[in-house]
Amino acid sequence: MKRITERMLIFRRWHCEKHDTPLIPIPEVKRFIFDCMRAVGTPDDYSQQMAEILADADYRGHFSHGMNRLAMYIDQIEKKMCDNKAKPKILKEFGGTAWVDGNNALGVVTANFSNKLAIEKAKQHGISCVSVKGSNHFGICSKYAEDALKQGFIQFNCTNTSPLSVPTRAKEAFFGTNPFSLGAPAKDGDSFLLDMATTTVAVGKIELAVRKNVKIPDSWALNEVGRPEDDPARAMKKPRLSPLGGSEAMGGYKGAGLLFMVDILSGILSGSKYGPNIEAWGKLTEPANLGHCFIVINPDCFAPGFQSRLSDVIKNLRKSPPMDPKKPVMAAGDPEKNHKVSVDRAGGVRYVRNQMETCEKLAKMLKVRPLGSVLKTNC
Amino acid sequence: MKRITERMLIFRRWHCEKHDTPLIPIPEVKRFIFDCMRAVGTPDDYSQQMAEILADADYRGHFSHGMNRLAMYIDQIEKKMCDNKAKPKILKEFGGTAWVDGNNALGVVTANFSNKLAIEKAKQHGISCVSVKGSNHFGICSKYAEDALKQGFIQFNCTNTSPLSVPTRAKEAFFGTNPFSLGAPAKDGDSFLLDMATTTVAVGKIELAVRKNVKIPDSWALNEVGRPEDDPARAMKKPRLSPLGGSEAMGGYKGAGLLFMVDILSGILSGSKYGPNIEAWGKLTEPANLGHCFIVINPDCFAPGFQSRLSDVIKNLRKSPPMDPKKPVMAAGDPEKNHKVSVDRAGGVRYVRNQMETCEKLAKMLKVRPLGSVLKTNC
Numbered sequence: 001m002k003r004i005t006e007r008m009l010i011f012r013r014w015h016c017e018k019h020d021t022p023l024i025p026i027p028e029v030k031r032f033i034f035d036c037m038r039a040v041g042t043p044d045d046y047s048q049q050m051a052e053i054l055a056d057a058d059y060r061g062h063f064s065h066g067m068n069r070l071a072m073y074i075d076q077i078e079k080k081m082c083d084n085k086a087k088p089k090i091l092k093e094f095g096g097t098a099w100v101d102g103n104n105a106l107g108v109v110t111a112n113f114s115n116k117l118a119i120e121k122a123k124q125h126g127i128s129c130v131s132v133k134g135s136n137h138f139g140i141c142s143k144y145a146e147d148a149l150k151q152g153f154i155q156f157n158c159t160n161t162s163p164l165s166v167p168t169r170a171k172e173a174f175f176g177t178n179p180f181s182l183g184a185p186a187k188d189g190d191s192f193l194l195d196m197a198t199t200t201v202a203v204g205k206i207e208l209a210v211r212k213n214v215k216i217p218d219s220w221a222l223n224e225v226g227r228p229e230d231d232p233a234r235a236m237k238k239p240r241l242s243p244l245g246g247s248e249a250m251g252g253y254k255g256a257g258l259l260f261m262v263d264i265l266s267g268i269l270s271g272s273k274y275g276p277n278i279e280a281w282g283k284l285t286e287p288a289n290l291g292h293c294f295i296v297i298n299p300d301c302f303a304p305g306f307q308s309r310l311s312d313v314i315k316n317l318r319k320s321p322p323m324d325p326k327k328p329v330m331a332a333g334d335p336e337k338n339h340k341v342s343v344d345r346a347g348g349v350r351y352v353r354n355q356m357e358t359c360e361k362l363a364k365m366l367k368v369r370p371l372g373s374v375l376k377t378n379c
Numbered sequence: 380m381k382r383i384t385e386r387m388l389i390f391r392r393w394h395c396e397k398h399d400t401p402l403i404p405i406p407e408v409k410r411f412i413f414d415c416m417r418a419v420g421t422p423d424d425y426s427q428q429m430a431e432i433l434a435d436a437d438y439r440g441h442f443s444h445g446m447n448r449l450a451m452y453i454d455q456i457e458k459k460m461c462d463n464k465a466k467p468k469i470l471k472e473f474g475g476t477a478w479v480d481g482n483n484a485l486g487v488v489t490a491n492f493s494n495k496l497a498i499e500k501a502k503q504h505g506i507s508c509v510s511v512k513g514s515n516h517f518g519i520c521s522k523y524a525e526d527a528l529k530q531g532f533i534q535f536n537c538t539n540t541s542p543l544s545v546p547t548r549a550k551e552a553f554f555g556t557n558p559f560s561l562g563a564p565a566k567d568g569d570s571f572l573l574d575m576a577t578t579t580v581a582v583g584k585i586e587l588a589v590r591k592n593v594k595i596p597d598s599w600a601l602n603e604v605g606r607p608e609d610d611p612a613r614a615m616k617k618p619r620l621s622p623l624g625g626s627e628a629m630g631g632y633k634g635a636g637l638l639f640m641v642d643i644l645s646g647i648l649s650g651s652k653y654g655p656n657i658e659a660w661g662k663l664t665e666p667a668n669l670g671h672c673f674i675v676i677n678p679d680c681f682a683p684g685f686q687s688r689l690s691d692v693i694k695n696l697r698k699s700p701p702m703d704p705k706k707p708v709m710a711a712g713d714p715e716k717n718h719k720v721s722v723d724r725a726g727g728v729r730y731v732r733n734q735m736e737t738c739e740k741l742a743k744m745l746k747v748r749p750l751g752s753v754l755k756t757n758c
Contacts, residue, residue: 096475097505097680126476127674129506131681154643170699170708182640184647192643194636200629219629226702244623244630250579250598251623257573257711260696261561264533264571268563268689271682275692295506295674301476302510303650310647313654317639320549323605329549332636 021356024372025348029055032359032371033070039366040077042084046109053108053139058349061339064204065140067351071358072282073137074366081284082106082136088113096125099270102135104287111138114294115157119148122296132292133272142195142336144294145183149191154184154297160267160274160290162281165199165241166222167256168248173239174276177203178262187311193333198258199241203281206232211354219246239281267291400735403751404727408434411738411750412449418745419456421463425488432487432518437728440718443583444519446730450737451661452516453745460663461485461515467492475504478649481514483666490517493673494536498527501675511671512651521574521715523673524562528570533563533676539646539653539669541660544578544620545601546635547627552618553655556582557641566690572712577637578620582660585611590733598625618660646670
């Protein structure tokens with residue numbers, strides 16, 4: 001892991017101010033995740049991959065998919081539900097396609113492997129599709145799309161997850177939150193980067209509401225009679241997350257269609273588990289056997305000037321007159337770009353108290369240096 | 380066109396009962412569309428393609444995309460905005476990809492051409508992408524997905540459209556309603572067939588509300604200050620359709636991301652017009668130059684047994700306990716399958732009065748036999 005230098009100075013300043021929790025520089029976030037992963041016997045290369053993607057989620061402001069997930073990954077490894085030393089392997093290749101078995105390796109490791117393979121195949125065939133079974137939770141979708149768009153490709157990826165969402169008209173959870181990402185490169189490092197659960201919100205957002213002890217909005221989850229559930233703890237006990245769109249009249253059946261579409265591309269295509277056959281969230285009595293899909297398109301195969309045209313649309317969208325002058329119009333990925341700038345400016349991220357306590361417990365349990373401990377004595 | 384035989388008997392029976400408008404058998408729907416298209420100089424093969432896709436939309440129950448669109452297509456041809464004799468051509472091919480110029484031909488003709496090309500390329504490369512510029516309105520997306528899934532393929536297609544929808548936080552329309560479809564084959568002719576505008580509803584639904592003279596729900600469109608617009612005529616005057624999800628808190632930013640995603644894959648990739656550069660709906664002062672995208676995947680390249688697994692999920696979803704026993708849970712495409720059954724049972728479709736009047740005007744203007752006229756004298 002990289003050593004922490006200048007950022008530590010900023011960290012020190014922030015830490016000594018009156019904040020509920022300390023500011024943690026991103027390299028320290030990565031150091032802690034790396035150390036925890038290594039402590040449970042994960043090879044250094046894989047620990048590094050985990051550190052990169054989880055820290056990246058927090059850097060983007062998606063705290064639901066960063067440090068918030070570390071304890072779960074550790075738990076999966078310790079319960080032997082995920083093999084943190086395993087390698088994914090290619091089962092079949094044809095033209096621009098490949099079928100991969102994750103071999104119950106870390107989802108992030110399998111996803112990075114499959115994404116690289118998809119990029120190579122897109123170079124040869126203009127478009128590629130890598131379908132993956134036998135995998136685990138792979139973190140934040142947009143990281144893989146961003147890795148591909150930085151090389152000039154359009155990338156789509158998706159994954160199925162534990163049953164958490166209620167299809168339109170149904171009483172119980174059937175599909176996961178089934179997220180996907182689509183990334184595309186614009187000029188001068190700009191990009192379009194959509195990353196969305198196909199439910200109204202990702203389950204991590206409800207977990208965070210539990211951590212913060214706040215109520216959740218009407219459209220996020222339903223209770224047992226189909227009415228909105230505002231208590232995040234109850235919503236997590238027997239999850240019934242709403243598909244994007246909410247009620248049937250509001251177009252929720254489209255969100256339900258998106259949930260199913262993602263499972264077709266990830267679970268049903270790959271032969272992993274799918275729909276309600278996936279084990280309940282957090283149960284951990286068997287390997288997850290999740291499915292993913294990575295589709296990469298080389299825009300150079302079509303009309304020249306893709307990146308310029310995309311930049312044009314992004315810039316015009318950002319310049320669109322807003323309904324409320326205080327809320328500028330944004331393109332997908334802009335809130336995350338803005339969050340990165342604010343983290344850079346501040347010198348790190350700040351976790352909620354409950355998250356810091358989870359990290360303290362992890363540090364003790366795994367006998368690794370506590371998160372953000374390095375400068376505590378200097379304040 | 381096929382001759383109308385047995386269905387005419389049913390049609391005769393229905394027509395003679397006390398209904399506001401007559402029941403029109405599907406072959407008669409096709410006959411009328413074919414005759415109108417031919418009357419404006421469209422080659423028979425192309426007129427047939429138009430008849431098939433528009434009648435198919437009404438057969439599925441998507442009246443917004445069937446006969447409702449005929450007058451607009453005729454108008455485009457008569458104003459020389461669309462060349463009903465032109466042929467699309469391939470500009471570039473590489474691996475599983477092709478770039479097509481529609482040459483301002485009928486959108487349906489260009490889309491059928493491109494979809495066939497994509498299917499052939501998927502046979503050779505496992506996955507394919509055909510990107511299309513210089514096209515026109517291509518009717519209902521799901522027709523192309525269904526044509527591909529009947530041959531055993533997963534198919535995704537999308538198109539951009541005239542600016543009609545308001546991205547999250549914006550004041551004016553920027554993207555179209557940008558629909559897409561994803562179809563996948565299950566066992567014994569069953570299928571998953573998602574077809575959705577990435578707005579809460581397609582613009583045709585608002586047009587139909589005008590035809591029916593009824594108010595529209597809150598989540599469909601906004602007024603000039605960002606409040607819901609319930610008058611469909613006002614909503615059509617300066618359209619501000621809501622992205623899927625509705626407000627920002629309800630996940631509308633995801634719908635806005637989907638609107639943009641579709642334009643990336645259809646307009647920006649192909650070099651057609653895109654975003655607010657597309658001419659306003661119904662203006663018809665220049666060729667539309669719309670973009671489409673057709674992606675076809677051969678599921679046989681991955682885990683064997685795709686169709687069985689998809690059937691399993693579809694059946695289980697349909698069997699899911701519903702919140703309201705009167706409203707069974709459905710898979711994407713089921714409402715359309717059910718509508719087809721009811722049309723078959725009834726022996727045809729019934730258009731609203733206003734639509735019949737439009738068809739009467741078309742018949743007079745183009746000097747073709749009026750819709751459903753054949754048996755009028757027998758009642």
